[in-house]
Amino acid sequence: MDSSSRPRSTRDRPAKAPLSAEAIIDAALAILKSDGLDAVSMRRVAAALDTGAGSLYVYVTGREGLQEAMFDRIIATIELETPDPSRWRAQLHSLLGRLRDALVAHPGIAAATMVDPPRTEVVLGLLENLLGLLLASGLEPQRAAWAADILAAQVSYAAIEAELRRTDPTALAAQVTANFARLPADRFPLITAHAEQLVAGGVDERFRFAVDVVIDGVLATTSAR
Amino acid sequence: MDSSSRPRSTRDRPAKAPLSAEAIIDAALAILKSDGLDAVSMRRVAAALDTGAGSLYVYVTGREGLQEAMFDRIIATIELETPDPSRWRAQLHSLLGRLRDALVAHPGIAAATMVDPPRTEVVLGLLENLLGLLLASGLEPQRAAWAADILAAQVSYAAIEAELRRTDPTALAAQVTANFARLPADRFPLITAHAEQLVAGGVDERFRFAVDVVIDGVLATTSAR
DNA sequence: GTTTGTAACGAACACTGTTCGTAACATACA
DNA sequence: TGTATGTTACGAACAGTGTTCGTTACAAAC
DSSP: OHHHHOOSSSSOSOSOOSOOHHHHHHHHHHHHHHHOGGGOOHHHHHHHTTSOGGGGGGTSSOHHHHHHHHHHHHHHTSOOOOOOTTSHHHHHHHHHHHHHHHHHTSTTHHHHSSSSOOOSHHHHHHHHHHHHHHHTTTOOHHHHHHHHHHHHHHHHHHHHHHHHTSSOHHHHHHHHHHHHHTSOTTTOHHHHHTHHHHHOSOHHHHHHHHHHHHHHHHHSOOOOO | OOTTTOOOSSSOSOSOOSOOHHHHHHHHHHHHHHHOGGGOOHHHHHHHTTSOGGGGGGTSSOHHHHHHHHHHHHHHTSOOOOOOTTSHHHHHHHHHHHHHHHHHTSTTHHHHSSSSOOOSHHHHHHHHHHHHHHHHTTOOHHHHHHHHHHHHHHHHHHHHHHHHTSSOHHHHHHHHHHHHHTSOTTTOHHHHHTHHHHHOSOHHHHHHHHHHHHHHHHHSOOOOO
16 A cells, blocks of 8 residues: 555655565564464574565564554554543543453563653653553543653553563462561561551452552542652 | 581582672673672673673572572661651562662663562562561551552562663653643543643652552551442 | 693684565456 | 566575583692
8 A cells, every 4th residue: 555655756665575574573472372482583484474674674673663553553453442530440441451352462561661651652652642541530630651661650550560470370479488488577577467468369359459549649639658 | 617517528618709699690690780680690690790691500500590699688688677666658669669779770670570589588678678667557467468569569560660761760750741641632631631640749659648548548448339 | 841720812602683585475457 | 479567486695692522721638
């Protein structure tokens, strides 16, 4: 759809059409989902497309650019919410939950593209939606804007944390609990006493709690300071 | 101090003593502080110690183990607070602020060791202290335990965010603002309308706000659910 | 003085991202 | 039909990376 709509030159049509940015990102996402971000090397992506690594650089600026493009595609799949002042809190939970799930489904992408300021329209669309939900609560703009940032941190953190437990959800918790129990109680009285609470709850429950805490906190008047 | 106190064999003393885990971590931290985590390669660390990369593997399990050891040393420098129920909130801000500053001083370490569950006694000591401050507020143990996790996420996020602005604090903000202003107002009404609020505040101010939000939120009764 | 065990070296392996000179190819023009 | 053209893809090469391991050197113990 590019060659016909943009006739910048008389000889615009490519000779062959097996390679394209779309195809490269598709192949990269497939590897990402199955084997994680570390496995997404330029050579591996190229091999999946039956070509050499160097050929990718025509359509992708490099590994970093490819990662950003992958992140963009992942975010694009997330269904947004049309802010409703009567149920904005539930909508917030839904949206952030879907975001977290999408990140978990692509291991490593959360840690890699966590803090880059949003640039693409897709990511900005997500921010726009998040901001809309927060403002629907009646929050003042400044608090809503900062709350969006705080929630983004929680989503990323929860996603990375969930990735760790992806292989075996309970095994890690058991191991951590055992580690806590083994500690000398005289030097770590609180950790040993509350080991159960520290590892309590599943990923979902903890995430719900975190989002609620942030919402409740940002709704509360800034009392102590 | 190791060779004399632990005579596990009759021939215990090493032939030479230029290399040690301590020396390796020291050299790695120096590179980390000046050039960031990506620059901390096994070869570069070895070169700083006038040896080959392979020689490091006697004292360090590998790159990952070295990073953990570096993280441990960084955390070890953080001064803890003895919980005081009359000023726990200020103590919390102090402790988390120092933690964030220490992470920012070592670019990349926050993103790398963010979510690994705490294992070493040093890191657990920090958790113990954090838990102590939260419990000093009168929080029930379960909420305090989960709050510790939420705050850890905020610290890591703030540290990574601060690293980005390390080179030029205002340049990035200006660039992001310009990006927001350039957006089509019809599709991004909220972002364009509140672009100022989105980038408002320095790193410190935003961090203080985030910590206060979490504290206020976890103190609030779980109203809506 | 010889034996012994540990510590250090450094070459080698299998990778990584990236660059770039070269070759192929269907298209446009003569 | 033949030549020129500009895009496209290839694949070798470069400078790195983490890690392994056979070999060597050295100071202490017998």
